[in-house]
Amino acid sequence: MNEMSKPGAEAKSGHNAPGSATLTLDGTGKSVTLPLVPGTIGPAVADIRKVYPELGIFTFDPGYGGTAATESKITYIDGDAGILLHRGYPIEQLAEKCSFLEVAYLLLNGELPNKAQMAEFDTGVTRHTMIHEQLRRFYDGFRRDAHPMAVMTGVVGAMSAFYHDSLDINDPEHRRISAFRLIAKVPTIAAWAYKYSIGQPFMYPRNDLSYAENFLYMMNAVPAEPYNVSPVLARAMDRILILHADHEQNASTSTVRLAGSTGANPFACIAAGIASLWGPAHGGANEAVLKMLAEIGHPKNIPDFIAKVKDKNSNVRLMGFGHRVYKNFDPRAKILQETCHEVLTELGIKDEPLLDLAMELEKIATHDEYFVSRKLYPNVDFYSGIILKAMGIPTSMFTVLFAVARTTGWISQWKEMMEDPSQRIGRPRQVYTGAPLRDVPTAAERG
Numbered sequence: 001m002n003e004m005s006k007p008g009a010e011a012k013s014g015h016n017a018p019g020s021a022t023l024t025l026d027g028t029g030k031s032v033t034l035p036l037v038p039g040t041i042g043p044a045v046a047d048i049r050k051v052y053p054e055l056g057i058f059t060f061d062p063g064y065g066g067t068a069a070t071e072s073k074i075t076y077i078d079g080d081a082g083i084l085l086h087r088g089y090p091i092e093q094l095a096e097k098c099s100f101l102e103v104a105y106l107l108l109n110g111e112l113p114n115k116a117q118m119a120e121f122d123t124g125v126t127r128h129t130m131i132h133e134q135l136r137r138f139y140d141g142f143r144r145d146a147h148p149m150a151v152m153t154g155v156v157g158a159m160s161a162f163y164h165d166s167l168d169i170n171d172p173e174h175r176r177i178s179a180f181r182l183i184a185k186v187p188t189i190a191a192w193a194y195k196y197s198i199g200q201p202f203m204y205p206r207n208d209l210s211y212a213e214n215f216l217y218m219m220n221a222v223p224a225e226p227y228n229v230s231p232v233l234a235r236a237m238d239r240i241l242i243l244h245a246d247h248e249q250n251a252s253t254s255t256v257r258l259a260g261s262t263g264a265n266p267f268a269c270i271a272a273g274i275a276s277l278w279g280p281a282h283g284g285a286n287e288a289v290l291k292m293l294a295e296i297g298h299p300k301n302i303p304d305f306i307a308k309v310k311d312k313n314s315n316v317r318l319m320g321f322g323h324r325v326y327k328n329f330d331p332r333a334k335i336l337q338e339t340c341h342e343v344l345t346e347l348g349i350k351d352e353p354l355l356d357l358a359m360e361l362e363k364i365a366t367h368d369e370y371f372v373s374r375k376l377y378p379n380v381d382f383y384s385g386i387i388l389k390a391m392g393i394p395t396s397m398f399t400v401l402f403a404v405a406r407t408t409g410w411i412s413q414w415k416e417m418m419e420d421p422s423q424r425i426g427r428p429r430q431v432y433t434g435a436p437l438r439d440v441p442t443a444a445e446r447g
Contacts, residue, residue, distance in 0.1 A: 128181050152403055190404050290389055
């Protein structure tokens, strides 16, 4: 099979991309012309939908690393250049100039809100932060030592049984209400999962607090005494939420879209996304960073640990460095690096062994030629784990926080898909490598 004719350099920018590529099946005389679909920026994409009908073959792309499964206007990533854009805006500028709810509005609606729009959106989210009181009883059905992500998956999925007044996915108003409910209620569900695990009373949301402040309040406050949210910690939490809000077609987002393509209700789709996020290779990466640091134990053990990482015969991995998409410095990590030091200063942490170890590992790894040459820079998981650890949040809640942030991206992607007239049910194909056609032997023949 011939290689496709290569797009010209113009395709890299997405503008004036060449019109097509040709795929030829050797020995058959058959070929197919594949239209090249240009994006606003980034490489052109070959439309391969005619490959099977005209050539009788499928394409093979395990993990979909080179396949565009959908068209989206929400997020753009250039991993080689270390670029992350939401609706065209650089993540660095959004994290510096915007609140999490402003970014949520942007992801959902395509543009940043003006003052009136923001006031309306903020009110809409605030008025939906409480959850149905009967949902409170769901927590009693879980063991106290249940992982909070198990609780999240169950309770979020159960929301469809309590908010069935807005489950018509073809109704724009129902989609809008469902988006409000998910963005507003998931922090409450998450905070209650934490409170349940430690045996403390549930704290109800407060309408006078910001999104990040309210989440920290529900996580940390107790009825016996007042709780004042530190502005520095609230801002750090807000940035963590912004930086995790959406990340293009990753595993959990693709799960949400695939579930949504069947016509499933949004609560079921988000529950599916939470389940996908739970995997240690996805949302559990920052938890794995702290586990790695605990195993290293002391800065004096770092050289030996680094040697094991470099050893091809060793199974030891450097967690929190490098990224599946970013082949440069993760732009989100740069922001959290600064935030990390702000949080440590605010909390007066100077002699925390695990955090000292993390800082020393960062220094060594970022100057070691082995890691620098492979572009294994600290990623967002490395710093977020350190920040959350410093703030006293247990590692079991790290992925839950990820889910709180990513709910905004998931519901935005789901909404975009529902509004796309060309969307159809997801149905990947496969390369079958099992037994060929054969007859079923009788019981006697099987011996």
